[in-house]
Amino acid sequence: MSIGRENYPGRLAIVGTPIGNLEDLSPRARRVLSEADRILVEDRRHAQRLFQSIGIQPRTEPLHEHNERSQIPRILGYLQAGERLALISDAGMPLISDPGYPLVRELRRAGVAITVVPGPSAALAALALAGLPTDRFCFEGFLPAKSAARQQRLRELEAETRSMIFYEAPHRILATLEDMIALLSGARGAILAREITKLHEEAIGESLAAIHASLTASPERQRGEMCLVLAGAPERESGEADLDRLLRPLLQELPLAQAVRLAEAQSGAPHRRLYQRALALTSAAESD
DSSP, X not given: OOOOGGGOOOEEEEEOBOSSOGGGOOHHHHHHHHHOSEEEESOHHHHHHHHHHTTOOOOEEEOOTTTHHHHHHHHHHHHHTTOEEEEOOSSBSTTSSSSOHHHHHHHHHHTOEEEEEOOOOHHHHHHHHHTSOOSSEEEEEEOXXXXXXXXXXXXXXXXXXXXXXXXXXXXXXXXXXXXXXHHXXXXXXXXXXXXXXXXXXXXXXXXXXXXXXXXXXXXXXXXXXXXXXXXXXXXXXXXXXXXXXXXXXXXXXXXXXXXXXXXXXXXXXXXXXXXXHHHHHHHHHHHO
């Protein structure tokens, strides 16, 4: 028998909270937090400033990366008792490079009613500031801390054409920029959004090299919350001339079908298009 909502009369609200400026808390978020029977928090001490600003002293439960899975049975018990729970992170939207995914997954499987109260997001705020394409983008969160693993991940992203959003820790920002410059070129478009919504908010640079130069010249800029937005790689265009240059040497050495398969593997161009160009090249060669 599946577990349905009748087994869990309580509900969970995922609540976005300010990333710096407390004035960014929405009226709905304020109400939901005020009405919650219990609030799941990463760090009670960090959340206390938010609670004080809206005049509440709620019951809280810790929920962080080290205890999240072990807390799920306890949280299900609160929901079974009919409690209204709210989930917040230290800043911004929960689950976005923050705890909450295992919990929400399990609660959805159990049939618990879940709602979301949208709020600030450092990733989207930085993207809006960047002046880079916003029609297609991807969020990469934190890159690996160790250089070898970080470089490997950057190689995997080298051909990504969408704008990319990264979080980074202040003590790693220069090393990350140096790896990006070495693998992707210092001329690659980028901005570093620092301390978004706070007193010293700024968007630094127009390229990876410019950001690195700015941080090196002003070490105080290597502090605070950081979000790096990186331009995507240029779209690869496979015009007929490009396909012909790829196919001609292959057709000189291989049967047509095999040449087309190899060209497809190398270029990623559609099989039908490559096959048609190969036929055209073969016919032209036979006519000469």
